[in-house]
Amino acid sequence: MSQKSDSVMIVAGEASGDLYGAELARELVALAPGTRLIGMGGDRMRAAGVETLVDANDMAVMGLVEVIGHLPTIAKGFSVLKKRLLSEPPRLLVLIDYQDFNQRLAKVAKQAGITVLFFISPTVWAWRSGRVHQIRKVVDMMAVLFPFEVPFYEKAQVPVSFVGHPLVDMVPPALDRREARQVLGLDPDRRTVGLFPGSRKGVLKRLLPTVLEAAALLKKSMPELQFVLPLAATLRPADLEPELSASGLEVAVISGKNHELMSACDAAISVSGTVIMELALVGVPTVLIYKVSPLTYQIGKRVINVPHIGICNIVAGKRIIKELIQHEANPQAIAAEVDALLNDAPYAAQVARDLAGVREKLGSGGALRRLALLARQMMEKDAV
Structure with a gap:
């Protein structure tokens, strides 16, 4: 193996990982100006100064069957990162979520003697708990989002650190609903429903038609409603246009103002994922929808051992x-x-109270600052 360079490789494969990776990059540079950052990410990580060897926008897919169709692209991205790890080893590899891909990359790194920090635990407490033994072999430190994850890893003798959830910092308490609508150029006096069909093209293709059909039914019974839809950083307007045009609905598509958009909503329809936690932190009453291929679902149903899919429901218990x-x-x-x-x-008020409790359970902010400090400690230990 080549001599290690004083660099950090950050690997994120989805919109949320790109967001966290960008903020982590800024924190690392603040702690040690001049830190060289490379890896896999999207527009946000590039804007934060990360040299992206692989574009995360090409890698975001969900579901067993869906991944199979995308394997050549995923394999190519993996090969690029593996080659760089071995030819110019970084001082530290930081892996953010994107579980199966990143665990395979962690194995490559460990075999090459590269220190591995994994942020956002695989849901080993929810399904395939035996994976924790493989994780122990390839990860030097697991940085977790939730306090309940710590005992699970300690029991398996995996080094673990609770850093908290970045969204506590990134998602401000809701703006005044009327004010948020004005900021977005919406009618401040009309009730607003947010449509959150996902940041992955595969999920969008599968669920956007259903979401728009539901919106059309709502519009028929409540003509005063207006609809808003955030354009994820991993998508382009052209990805939405065919379905939006076919629906005949007037939907305001807005990019770059997600939290103002959430604050504007009286209710929301959302896919599962990080967005559910964001909506919970803003306090938006939401219905979660989840649909994958029949094969993926049948496999998942047999191995998942938690009663909820939505992470806000899991946190709330x-x-x-x-x-x-x-x-x-x-x-x-x-x-x-x-x-x-x-x-x-009364139902809406109860949901609102329960959502407020989720923010309280996640505690104080500063997660990515703590993650950056942890990363620096691991780099300094490796350099000794």
């Missing part, structure tokens, strides 16, 4: 937002739940 899964995620059921969130005042 109870079902605080409704989860509509597979065939349940149909336009009629989605519209019915949004109708209840908008028009059943």
